[in-house]
Amino acid sequence: MTDLVEDSKAEVVDRVIIRFAGDSGDGMQLTGDRFTTASAVSGNDLATFPDYPAEIRAPAGSLAGVSAFQVQISDHDIMTPGDAPEVMVAMNPAALKSDLHLLTPGGTLIVNQDTFEERNLAKAGYDYNPLEEGEDLAGYRTIAVPMTSLTKEACKDLGVKPRDAERSKNFFALGLVSWMYSRPTEPTFEWIDDRFAGKEQIIAANKAAFSAGHVYGESAELGDQRVIVKAAPLASGTYTNINGNTALSWGLVAASQLADLPLFLGSYPITPATDILHELAKHKAFGVTTFQAEDEIAAVGSALGASYGGHLGVTTTSGPGVALKSETMGLAISLELPLVIVNIQRGGPSTGLPTKTEAADLLMAMYGRHGESPMPIVAARTPSECFYAAIEACRIALTHRTPVMLLSDGYLANGSEPWLLPNTEELESIDIEYATEFNHVGEDGEADYWPYLRDEKLVRSMAIPGTPDLMHRIGGIEKEDGSGNISYDPANHSRMIEIRAERIKRIEVPDVEVVGDPDAEVLVVGWGSTWGSITSALGRLRSSGHKVAHIHLTHLNPFPKNLGEVLENRKHVLVPEMNLGQLSLMLRAEYLVDAKPISKVAGQPFTAGELEQIILDYVDEKSTS
Amino acid sequence: MTDVIDSEAVPETSRADWQSDQEVRWCPGCGDYSILTALQLLLPELGVRREKTVFISGIGCAARFPYYMNTYGMHSIHGRAPAIATGLALARPDLDIWVVGGDGDMLSIGGNHLIHALRRNTNINILLFNNQIYGLTKGQFSPTSESGKVTKSSPVGLVSEPFNPISVALGAEASFVARSHDMDRKHLQEMFTRAHRHSGASFIEVYQNCNVFNDGAFAEITKKDARDNMLINLVHGEPIQFGSEGQFGVVQTPGGVVIVDVSEVGVESLLVHDETRLNPSTAFSLSRLATGSNMPTPVGVFRAAVREEYASAMSNQVMGVAEERGKGQLKDLLHSLPTWEV
Ligand SMILES: Cc1ncc(C[n+]2csc(CCOP(=O)(O)OP(=O)(O)O)c2C)c(N)n1
Ligand code: SF4
Numbered sequence: 001m002t003d004l005v006e007d008s009k010a011e012v013v014d015r016v017i018i019r020f021a022g023d024s025g026d027g028m029q030l031t032g033d034r035f036t037t038a039s040a041v042s043g044n045d046l047a048t049f050p051d052y053p054a055e056i057r058a059p060a061g062s063l064a065g066v067s068a069f070q071v072q073i074s075d076h077d078i079m080t081p082g083d084a085p086e087v088m089v090a091m092n093p094a095a096l097k098s099d100l101h102l103l104t105p106g107g108t109l110i111v112n113q114d115t116f117e118e119r120n121l122a123k124a125g126y127d128y129n130p131l132e133e134g135e136d137l138a139g140y141r142t143i144a145v146p147m148t149s150l151t152k153e154a155c156k157d158l159g160v161k162p163r164d165a166e167r168s169k170n171f172f173a174l175g176l177v178s179w180m181y182s183r184p185t186e187p188t189f190e191w192i193d194d195r196f197a198g199k200e201q202i203i204a205a206n207k208a209a210f211s212a213g214h215v216y217g218e219s220a221e222l223g224d225q226r227v228i229v230k231a232a233p234l235a236s237g238t239y240t241n242i243n244g245n246t247a248l249s250w251g252l253v254a255a256s257q258l259a260d261l262p263l264f265l266g267s268y269p270i271t272p273a274t275d276i277l278h279e280l281a282k283h284k285a286f287g288v289t290t291f292q293a294e295d296e297i298a299a300v301g302s303a304l305g306a307s308y309g310g311h312l313g314v315t316t317t318s319g320p321g322v323a324l325k326s327e328t329m330g331l332a333i334s335l336e337l338p339l340v341i342v343n344i345q346r347g348g349p350s351t352g353l354p355t356k357t358e359a360a361d362l363l364m365a366m367y368g369r370h371g372e373s374p375m376p377i378v379a380a381r382t383p384s385e386c387f388y389a390a391i392e393a394c395r396i397a398l399t400h401r402t403p404v405m406l407l408s409d410g411y412l413a414n415g416s417e418p419w420l421l422p423n424t425e426e427l428e429s430i431d432i433e434y435a436t437e438f439n440h441v442g443e444d445g446e447a448d449y450w451p452y453l454r455d456e457k458l459v460r461s462m463a464i465p466g467t468p469d470l471m472h473r474i475g476g477i478e479k480e481d482g483s484g485n486i487s488y489d490p491a492n493h494s495r496m497i498e499i500r501a502e503r504i505k506r507i508e509v510p511d512v513e514v515v516g517d518p519d520a521e522v523l524v525v526g527w528g529s530t531w532g533s534i535t536s537a538l539g540r541l542r543s544s545g546h547k548v549a550h551i552h553l554t555h556l557n558p559f560p561k562n563l564g565e566v567l568e569n570r571k572h573v574l575v576p577e578m579n580l581g582q583l584s585l586m587l588r589a590e591y592l593v594d595a596k597p598i599s600k601v602a603g604q605p606f607t608a609g610e611l612e613q614i615i616l617d618y619v620d621e622k623s624t625s
Numbered sequence: 626m627t628d629v630i631d632s633e634a635v636p637e638t639s640r641a642d643w644q645s646d647q648e649v650r651w652c653p654g655c656g657d658y659s660i661l662t663a664l665q666l667l668l669p670e671l672g673v674r675r676e677k678t679v680f681i682s683g684i685g686c687a688a689r690f691p692y693y694m695n696t697y698g699m700h701s702i703h704g705r706a707p708a709i710a711t712g713l714a715l716a717r718p719d720l721d722i723w724v725v726g727g728d729g730d731m732l733s734i735g736g737n738h739l740i741h742a743l744r745r746n747t748n749i750n751i752l753l754f755n756n757q758i759y760g761l762t763k764g765q766f767s768p769t770s771e772s773g774k775v776t777k778s779s780p781v782g783l784v785s786e787p788f789n790p791i792s793v794a795l796g797a798e799a800s801f802v803a804r805s806h807d808m809d810r811k812h813l814q815e816m817f818t819r820a821h822r823h824s825g826a827s828f829i830e831v832y833q834n835c836n837v838f839n840d841g842a843f844a845e846i847t848k849k850d851a852r853d854n855m856l857i858n859l860v861h862g863e864p865i866q867f868g869s870e871g872q873f874g875v876v877q878t879p880g881g882v883v884i885v886d887v888s889e890v891g892v893e894s895l896l897v898h899d900e901t902r903l904n905p906s907t908a909f910s911l912s913r914l915a916t917g918s919n920m921p922t923p924v925g926v927f928r929a930a931v932r933e934e935y936a937s938a939m940s941n942q943v944m945g946v947a948e949e950r951g952k953g954q955l956k957d958l959l960h961s962l963p964t965w966e967v
């Protein structure tokens with residue numbers, strides 16, 4: 001097969017959004033992933049959005065079992081996996097039923113016709129066949145392909161059992177879509193060889209199915225469907241396609257190298273954070289210890305123990321796990337020990353929507369502990385930025401001897417984008433010093449060690465076990481500032497409360513940068529994964545002549561020093577959040593501004609279109625006057 | 626603990642060197658004092674360094690222990706000490722780590738951490754001071770309080786059955802399990818020494834008198850004049866025999882173990898104690914001999930089996946991979962997925 005054939009009939013577009021939807025057992029995540037890799041290699045900019053159910057295997061063919069993967073590829077810089085797909089692959093009636101409403105009017109629908117039989121139709125709640133009757137598909141360009149039978153046919157001489165052959169039908173879909181977008185074949189074939197090494201029949205079946213899909217595109221007169229998305233003019237350098245959890249894991253490894261401390265991860269599996277445990281477990285060569293604890297409390301406890309021993313202690317989890325860790329975070333605050341708590345947020349409360357995204361744990365990060373227990377918060381904004389956010393969280397934790405909450409979410413965790421790899425030599429080292437000598441002279445004139453003596457940033461001295469002569473005890477009971485001895489003195493407690501608050505305030509964080517029209521009357525304030533949708537929405541508004549400014553917070557505690565100033569004198573401060581208004585509450589409390597929440601708590605990220613519409617109401621003088 | 630090779634000679638220390646400058650604040654007469662003294666007197670003998678010794682505790686009267694030791698120490702939160710100690714032990718296998726807590730701390734709120742720490746067999750010494758009551762919170766029943774007990778939170782008598790800590794530890798696959806009591810310093814020190822030398826997690830239940838909220842809980846078995854007939858001293862390789870004249874013994878039966886009159890069965894039919902048995906069933910049977918602290922009760926080492934130590938197994942994996950693949954390079958990691966040039 002030739003790659004990127006010059007095809008006179010092919011239409012050149014600047015971007016396209018494709019959604020692969022099927023049953024959980026149909027391999028849609030894998031199909032989407034392979035298509036993404038092939039697109040990345042073709043030089044497109046891209047962003048992905050895996051959208052899958054919580055059930056490992058919901059009943060086959062049911063609506064609950066629909067698993068989808070959306071990817072936007074483009075010839076220019078993009079920020080999101082796109083709003084409405086222009087092309088949708090529906091592998092069964094349930095996928096059609098649940099996702100068709102997302103397809104843009106006039107979009108192309110590719111369906112596996114073989115699955116549209118009575119039983120599957122009924123499971124999806126159809127009492128007719130929408131491919132043959134009804135108005136469901138009106139206004140779309142539908143291509144019905146008997147994928148299952150064509151796949152079986154393609155595999156029939158390979159000695160593969162028909163049931164096994166049928167499993168390769170996702171590769172048929174991949175082949176067809178790859179043909180439509182002129183994606184190269186080699187990366188996928190190489191991947192198949194690698195992934196199924198030793199299983200020759202499966203390799204042969206998957207390749208045959210892929211080729212059959214490709215040939216189908218070529219021969220079935222789908223010529224007018226062929227589309228070319230040229231490579232994006234990205235900054236030059238080496239790129240890799242990365243999802244948020246992998247980037248975050250690598251950021252933790254990087255931080256441990258930059259600080260020259262071994263990384264210790266204490267974790268308990270929970271969606272969507274588990275992949276970080278999996279990823280870090282692979283990196284023992286970096287001196288990484290991963291400890292799968294008996295529960296989240298032990299996970300954070302072990303990380304704190306490792307920190308106390310002078311390692312970089314990290315724990316990774318999602319909201320329900322954070323709730324369990326809160327008492328230990330309070331202890332870490334009292335002990336003034338470094339610790340990084342990673343929260344990959346998901347839909348709550350309780351088990352909520354484990355595989356869907358949400359960002360409603362900000363107030364928990366800020367206030368979710370008893371007593372006055374301030375803790376710095378860092379939030380990542382894109383999948384690749386998770387790398388830098390992780391380094392930043394570790395830097396603050398280690399240099400300020402404090403637990404730090406690092407927030408990401410399901411959307412960043414699983415979504416991917418091309419990442420211009422940094423020059424690792426240019427990453428700034430993290431300098432930490434542990435005490436090795438006495439730092440105080442006692443009343444008796446003898447030198448001794450005081451663990452709670454502080455520097456100008458109010459960071460306490462830390463001597464790790466094993467250091468000769470500096471033996472001392474720390475604990476969660478209130479201690480006297482300086483000596484660290486237990487103290488129930490009211491004035492001392494009051495002082496310690498103030499110190500703990502003040503030392504978090506003294507953490508230096510970079511100023512926020514105003515993007516767009518700096519003096520615009522409308523300022524959009526975001527944090528976390530809404531960055532892509534906000535940036536796209538505002539880009540569209542500006543290109544249609546509206547003035548609007550955007551700031552995006554990475555540091556949510558302490559806030560950047562210039563934030564108050566930036567918020568001043570705006571007609572509207574709008575805060576899009578995947579919660580009911582948590583950042584806007586914090587901004588109101590801190591700066592007395594009328595920050596208005598724009599909320600979406602549906603387990604789905606904002607689309608740029610949605611935001612554009614809402615923000616338009618505010619920037620459009622006619623409607624706001 | 627396995628003895629870490631230490632090139633420089635360990636300096637001589639005395640009891641005073643192991644005492645911190647903090648005033649000990651247990652109630653006068655509390656059993657915790659004698660346990661503290663026993664350990665502070667013992668540590669100079671063990672050839673360990675103070676700076677390499679760490680005490681980690683949860684919350685409770687017993688858990689105040691670290692404050693009184695002139696070593697590194699952490700007084701953490703209720704029940705979580707075994708988890709924190711596990712992280713420290715994994716990060717720092719060079720340290721000698723002791724965990725101290727009460728029956729509520731370790732078997733109630735921290736029960737999960739205790740059993741998993743024992744199961745994993747990380748190199749920590751766990752001392753459970755069992756006073757069968759919540760001391761610090763002023764006298765509620767604990768998971769080791771006997772059924773029927775009247776406490777502030779069970780004014781008409783406790784309706785649940787207690788845990789037997791030794792049985793729990795054995796059920797959790799603990800490789801070293803022992804019992805001692807606060808009235809016998811020599812025995813305590815012997816058990817501490819054994820626990821310290823054991824590679825893996827060691828568990829010692831110490832019967833401890835809370836003279837304020839549960840006074841005399843163990844008096845019937847630990848009083849000087851009662852011990853001979855009420856404490857069954859387990860000695861490895863010896864027939865299990867007790868009584869002032871050695872008149873009682875323990876024999877194995879199809880259903881477990883029972884106490885017999887030696888004169889009736891003969892010494893040769895007594896069970897010979899073997900701590901090293903991999904199968905914990907006999908040790909478990911011994912732990913069930915007494916169902917209350919008014920019956921003849923075994924003390925000593927129930928089990929001291931050789932099992933792989935967790936922290937060294939984990940660090941061997943880490944070092945093994947580093948050796949096999951070479952030390953990880955960040956640049957290589959970032960280039961480990963498919964890359965392309967623009
Ligand atoms: C999370 C939490 N829950 C409850 C308590 C209150 N508390 C402190 S110690 C304790 C029980 C102590 O009993 P035990 O562990 O047997 O120790 P003892 O005081 O008897 O030595 C309780 C319930 C606490 N400190 N923290
Ligand atoms: S309450 Fe009991 S256990 Fe606590 S210090 Fe007093 S006597 Fe000891």
Ligand SMILES: [Mg+2]
Binds near residue numbers: 755756757759767
């Ligand atoms: Mg107790």
